[in-house]
Amino acid sequence: MLVPMRRIAVLLVTLAALTACTESNAGRVPPPASANGQASTPQEAPAPGMRIETVAGGLEHGWDIAFLPDGKALVSQRPGKLALLSSTRPGATVTQVQADFTDVLAVGEGGLMGMVLDPDFATNREFITCQTYKENGVGVDVRLVRWRLAADGSSAQRVNVMLSGLPVARNGRHSGCRPAIAPDGALIVGTGDTARAPISQDRTNLGGKVLRLDVKTGGPAQGNPFSSAQNPNEQRLFTYGHRNVQGVAIRPGSGQIITAEHGPDKNDEINVELAGRNYGWDPAKGGTETSYDEDVPMTDLQRFPDAVPALWESGDRTEAVCAATFLDGPQWGTMNGSLVVTALKGAKLLLFKMDDAGKIQSVSVPPEFDDDWGRLRAARQGPDGALYVTTSNGNDDKLLRVTLG
Numbered sequence: 001m002l003v004p005m006r007r008i009a010v011l012l013v014t015l016a017a018l019t020a021c022t023e024s025n026a027g028r029v030p031p032p033a034s035a036n037g038q039a040s041t042p043q044e045a046p047a048p049g050m051r052i053e054t055v056a057g058g059l060e061h062g063w064d065i066a067f068l069p070d071g072k073a074l075v076s077q078r079p080g081k082l083a084l085l086s087s088t089r090p091g092a093t094v095t096q097v098q099a100d101f102t103d104v105l106a107v108g109e110g111g112l113m114g115m116v117l118d119p120d121f122a123t124n125r126e127f128i129t130c131q132t133y134k135e136n137g138v139g140v141d142v143r144l145v146r147w148r149l150a151a152d153g154s155s156a157q158r159v160n161v162m163l164s165g166l167p168v169a170r171n172g173r174h175s176g177c178r179p180a181i182a183p184d185g186a187l188i189v190g191t192g193d194t195a196r197a198p199i200s201q202d203r204t205n206l207g208g209k210v211l212r213l214d215v216k217t218g219g220p221a222q223g224n225p226f227s228s229a230q231n232p233n234e235q236r237l238f239t240y241g242h243r244n245v246q247g248v249a250i251r252p253g254s255g256q257i258i259t260a261e262h263g264p265d266k267n268d269e270i271n272v273e274l275a276g277r278n279y280g281w282d283p284a285k286g287g288t289e290t291s292y293d294e295d296v297p298m299t300d301l302q303r304f305p306d307a308v309p310a311l312w313e314s315g316d317r318t319e320a321v322c323a324a325t326f327l328d329g330p331q332w333g334t335m336n337g338s339l340v341v342t343a344l345k346g347a348k349l350l351l352f353k354m355d356d357a358g359k360i361q362s363v364s365v366p367p368e369f370d371d372d373w374g375r376l377r378a379a380r381q382g383p384d385g386a387l388y389v390t391t392s393n394g395n396d397d398k399l400l401r402v403t404l405g
Helices: 008-017 330-335
Strands: 050-059 062-067 073-077 081-085 094-096 112-117 126-135 138-149 156-166 176-181 187-191 209-213 237-240 245-250 257-261 269-272 321-326 339-343 349-354 360-364 376-381 387-391 397-404
Touching (some): 050 081, 050 387, 062 387, 062 397, 073 112, 112 176, 126 156, 126 176, 138 176, 176 245, 187 245, 209 245, 245 339, 257 321, 269 321, 330 397, 339 376
Parallel strands (some): 062 112, 245 321, 321 376
Antiparallel strands (some): 062 073, 073 081, 081 094, 126 138, 138 156, 176 187, 187 209, 209 237, 245 257, 257 269, 321 339, 339 349, 349 360, 376 387, 387 397
C-alpha cells in the first residue's frame, strides 16, 4: 500500500521507544556543519519521490534482513525472535522460525541483532547472527553465531559459536554488531564500545571496532592490517577508535567499507574505513579518565592527529543513525549509487550522493517517511533491486518495500 496517514498509536509507541533522546528530527535534513570542521559540507538536495509499501507487520524491533534464494526473507528481531516472510511483496505472511534464543540478553540496545547469509547459503543453508549472550540471566559477551536453516524454513539449529568475547554491557548499551560480506568474501562486523572508557583505543579488545574476519571460522581474514600482532583479537581488527558502529555498507564497484556510527548528543558519523586506521573516539582521554567522558570529540584530532576525519557528521543534534546500504541499479535513476542510512531518533531515511573518492556531495531526506513510520532500523537492497527497511517502534513493526514513486 502507499504511505498511510499518521496513526496516533504508532506515534505513541515511537515516543515510548525513545530512550535518552525524545525530540524527533523527522523530515529535517541534518546540518552538515562539524564541531571541529573536519567533515565535508554537502549541499542539501531535493529527494526523489518514494513509494512505500508494507510487506508485512507484526514484527518486534526488526534488526536485520536476509534474502533467501527462494524469494523468502528472514528478519531478526531484537527480543530474540527470527521471522520467516513468505515473500518480499506486500501481503507476505510471517511465521516465527523455531530456534533456541533463550541465551539472548534482550535488554536495552542488546538482543538478537545483525544477520547475514553465509556466501554458500544455497548449498549449506547457513547464516550468521550477532547476539548479546547471557548465562544465569547475566550478560557475558556479544558473539557471532552460525545457524543452519531447515529446508522448509520452519526451524534453525545452532552450528557453532564463530566468535565470542566481544564486550557487553549488562544494560545492553552500545552493543553494535552489524555484519556485511565484502567482495573478497571477508566478513566485516561493526561493534560498539559498551560505554566503557578504554575499550575503543584498546586494540586487544573487540569493542568499538570494525572487524574483518574469515567468514567460515571467525578468525582473522587474510591481509588484515594487524596480522602480525601477538594478540588474536588485534589480528581481527580492520579499524579502531569507534563509539558504536550500527551500519556497515560495501560500496558496489569500489569495495569501499562505509559505516554509520552513533555519536553522543551530537555528531553521528558516516565514515569510510581505511585499513589499520584510528577513528579517534577516546572517552578515557589517553587513560587519564576512568569514567566514560562523552564530552570528548567523536574524532579527537588533537590527541590523535592521524585519526581519520568523518565523511559527514550530523552536527548539533543526534539522529541515531543505524543501518547503511547502497542503492545499486538503473531502477534508481539519479539516485543510483547513493548511500542510504536509516535513523532511529531522527525517524527518517537519509540519502547521500558520493563522488568516486567517497566524499559526500549532497544529502536529502525523502518526505514520505515524515512521522508516519517512526524509528527506522534495518536497510538492505533486495535481489529485486528494491530497498527494504524495518521500523523499530516495538509494537507491530513493519518490513517496508521502497521504490521510486
